[in-house]
Amino acid sequence: MKNIILMAPIAAGKGTQGEILKNEYGYVPISTGAIFREIIATGSPLGKQVKDIIDSGKLIDDDLTIKIVKEKLLEVGDKPFILDGFPRTLNQAKIINKFMEEKSLDYQVIYLDLSLDTSMKRTLGRLICECGKSYNIYYDELKAKNEGICDSCGKTLYKRDEDNEETFKLRYNNLMNNLKPVLDLYQSIGKLNIVNAEQSVDEIHQEIMKVLK
Ligand code: AMP
Numbered sequence: 001m002k003n004i005i006l007m008a009p010i011a012a013g014k015g016t017q018g019e020i021l022k023n024e025y026g027y028v029p030i031s032t033g034a035i036f037r038e039i040i041a042t043g044s045p046l047g048k049q050v051k052d053i054i055d056s057g058k059l060i061d062d063d064l065t066i067k068i069v070k071e072k073l074l075e076v077g078d079k080p081f082i083l084d085g086f087p088r089t090l091n092q093a094k095i096i097n098k099f100m101e102e103k104s105l106d107y108q109v110i111y112l113d114l115s116l117d118t119s120m121k122r123t124l125g126r127l128i129c130e131c132g133k134s135y136n137i138y139y140d141e142l143k144a145k146n147e148g149i150c151d152s153c154g155k156t157l158y159k160r161d162e163d164n165e166e167t168f169k170l171r172y173n174n175l176m177n178n179l180k181p182v183l184d185l186y187q188s189i190g191k192l193n194i195v196n197a198e199q200s201v202d203e204i205h206q207e208i209m210k211v212l213k
Helices: 014-025 032-041 045-055 062-076 090-102 116-125 165-188 201-212
Strands: 003-007 028-031 081-084 107-113 126-128 134-136 192-196
Touching: 003 014, 003 165, 014 028, 014 081, 014 134, 014 201, 028 032, 028 062, 032 045, 032 062, 032 081, 062 081, 062 090, 090 165, 107 165, 107 201, 116 126, 116 165, 165 192, 192 201
Parallel strands: 003 081, 003 107, 028 081, 107 192
Antiparallel strands: 126 134
C-alpha cells in the first residue's frame, strides 16, 4: 500500500480515517497532534511548554516537530504509514520531502476538503478518548453508543482544551494560512489528491481507497 500524507482543516476526520486504514490495512498512523498530547500527559517541563502553545492555538516549532516525525518514520520499518497533521508548514514539507527522498519513501498526499462552517461544528462537537478514538455529539454515525463512554475501551470521553470557539478561529486561520503553500507545493509535484470531507465516514474512506489503488 502507498504511504499517505493526510492533510485537512480541523476535525475533517483525519484521525477517524487513519484508524480505519490502520485496522483494515495495517497502516501505522503517525499523528503529530497525538504525539504532542502524549508528551503533555507525561507532565514534564516540555509537556507543559507544549500544552501552553497548543492551548494558545499556535503551532509547535518546526525543529521539534520534524525531529519527532523523522524518529517515528525510522521506527515504522516496512509497514505503510500515514502522516496525520504533518507537514503543516512549508518548511516542514520541504525538509520531510528531502528526508523521504533520501530514504526512498514514496507517498501520495490526500487533502480532506472541509468548509469553515463544518470544521467549526465538528470541532465544537468533538469528544475524544485517551485510546485515540474520536467521537462527535452532532453526528449520529460518530456518537458513542453510551453517552460519554468510549465504545472501544470503556474510558470516559473528554473534550480537548483547545476545542472551543475562540481558539478554533485562531487555529483555523493559522492552519489554513500555513497549509496553502504546502498544498501548492504538492500540487506542483503532482502528489495532491483532494477528497470531499463533507461526506460520510464511509464515503470518504472509499474515495481515499481509490487514490491508494
Ligand atoms: P491536531 O490533533 O492535529 O489538531 O494537533 C493539535 C495541535 O498540535 C495543533 O493545534 C498544533 O498546536 C500542534 N501540532 C500538531 N501537528 C503539528 C505540526 N505538524 N506542526 C506544528 N504543530 C503541530
